[in-house]
Amino acid sequence: MAPLNKDEKRELKERLRKSYDYLRKHSPDLSYSDVALLLEINPMTFRAAFAPSSSYMSTELVEQYADFFADTFSKEWLLHGTGEMLVPEPKHPRSEHARRWQRIRYIMQREKLDYRELADKIGMDTSTAYRIIQGQSRPQNNTLEQLRKVYPKYRWEWLLIGREPIETTVTRGDEYGDTQRMIEALAAKEFPGANAEPFDPESIMSVPVVDDPAAAGTLTGYGDPIPAEDLRIINVPVDRIHSGEYRIFTVRGISMDDGSLMSLADGDQILARYIRPDYWWDGLHTRTWLYFIFITREQGIIVKSVADQDQEQRTFTLRSLNPAFPDIVVHESEVLAIYNVIKVVDRELKR
Numbered sequence: 001m002a003p004l005n006k007d008e009k010r011e012l013k014e015r016l017r018k019s020y021d022y023l024r025k026h027s028p029d030l031s032y033s034d035v036a037l038l039l040e041i042n043p044m045t046f047r048a049a050f051a052p053s054s055s056y057m058s059t060e061l062v063e064q065y066a067d068f069f070a071d072t073f074s075k076e077w078l079l080h081g082t083g084e085m086l087v088p089e090p091k092h093p094r095s096e097h098a099r100r101w102q103r104i105r106y107i108m109q110r111e112k113l114d115y116r117e118l119a120d121k122i123g124m125d126t127s128t129a130y131r132i133i134q135g136q137s138r139p140q141n142n143t144l145e146q147l148r149k150v151y152p153k154y155r156w157e158w159l160l161i162g163r164e165p166i167e168t169t170v171t172r173g174d175e176y177g178d179t180q181r182m183i184e185a186l187a188a189k190e191f192p193g194a195n196a197e198p199f200d201p202e203s204i205m206s207v208p209v210v211d212d213p214a215a216a217g218t219l220t221g222y223g224d225p226i227p228a229e230d231l232r233i234i235n236v237p238v239d240r241i242h243s244g245e246y247r248i249f250t251v252r253g254i255s256m257d258d259g260s261l262m263s264l265a266d267g268d269q270i271l272a273r274y275i276r277p278d279y280w281w282d283g284l285h286t287r288t289w290l291y292f293i294f295i296t297r298e299q300g301i302i303v304k305s306v307a308d309q310d311q312e313q314r315t316f317t318l319r320s321l322n323p324a325f326p327d328i329v330v331h332e333s334e335v336l337a338i339y340n341v342i343k344v345v346d347r348e349l350k351r
Contacts, residue, residue: 009057015081016062017050019073022085027162029099029138034160037141039064040244040273042282058278097162100139101132107151108133122146207236207271209248210301236271236345245274248345249293251303255320262290263321264303269346272339280338281311291341294318296334303341304328 004012024030032050036043041061048056059079066075071091076082097103108118119129123146131137144159157163236248248269256264264270272293275284284292286306293303294316304318307327314332 004057004059009055010052011081012057012059012062012079013050013052015078015085016065019065019069019078019085020050022072023069023161027098030161033141035065038157038160039068042279042285045279045282058276060276060278091163097158099135099162100144100159101135101137103159103162104139104143104147105133107147107154111151121150207246207248209269210250246342247272247274247339249301249303249339255322255325256291256303258321258323260321264291264341264344265347267348268344270303271342271345273342275338275340277338280332281309281314284309284338285340289340289342292318293339293341294330294335295337295339296330297336298334299330302328 020035023035032047033043036046039046041064045056045061048054049058049061062078063075066073066078070087072087073085073090074083074087077085097106104118107113108115113121115129115133116126118124118133119126122143124143128137132139132143141160144156148154148156148159153167155163155166155168158166248271251264251268251270252266254266257266270291270293275292284306291303291305293301295301302318304320306316307319308317309315310317316330316332316335318328318330320327
């Protein structure tokens, strides 16, 4: 898509602002950070898209926003200004629980708790809990996260912005049904002295697998480093369904294995999320994510930590965990795609 000119950026900002004002009308304590958290993007990037003084505006960001709120806003209107802002019978981001404190009070009523019991369950000071349920204090995101851990049936979107339905509904396929039946069978028995519990996933994500392995050793050539569309799919248990584009890569080599708990071993299958190119130079979130996958033109698919980003030279310095492997400097022009590594989804235990 061609770069936006000044007038197009201004018009896109105005439409984004109008749609956000609509969301705020139905959820008054909604913030830029709340939406950014749901979209899983940098809050400063999202805020910059609204600021009249900022030259930043990305059609990719608006597309991501439009896809997330597709049951409320017309994508054609958001991107091009054609038609109406709202889709027929739009879904509002909330119902009767417009504010965060109202949603917490609703949970207290459903779970038959008083504010002292609530505070004890989520590790909060009782005076803070009292102020929250009285509407005198806005609950922070970490409070909602703790609530979600204690009561995982409540949807993250509802807790965060009041977007219904209230409770999580999981569609289980045959494979997951087998897993669930196993969990229920195990849970019906007692195992004295056991130090492990069956993992009962809240949701299942179907993720494409890149069979061309991510090199965690010496760099080798690859026929086509861009993941194809006809990839095989595997199901991954997660605590909630995440937005974005995901792939599963297989680690090959020992450069990311230093013998520690944070190692990526040869053969590990790792879940990774695609990072849009217009977010690269906002600063890769190296404080949040330990490792990144770089898909390069000449050197193939590699997994490393990011030791440095040089804004002026447009280079990334990539580092291995294993000290026997030197740093690698990759220029932006060599990079076709970047993914951040979320977690290891499969590891074979062997001698």
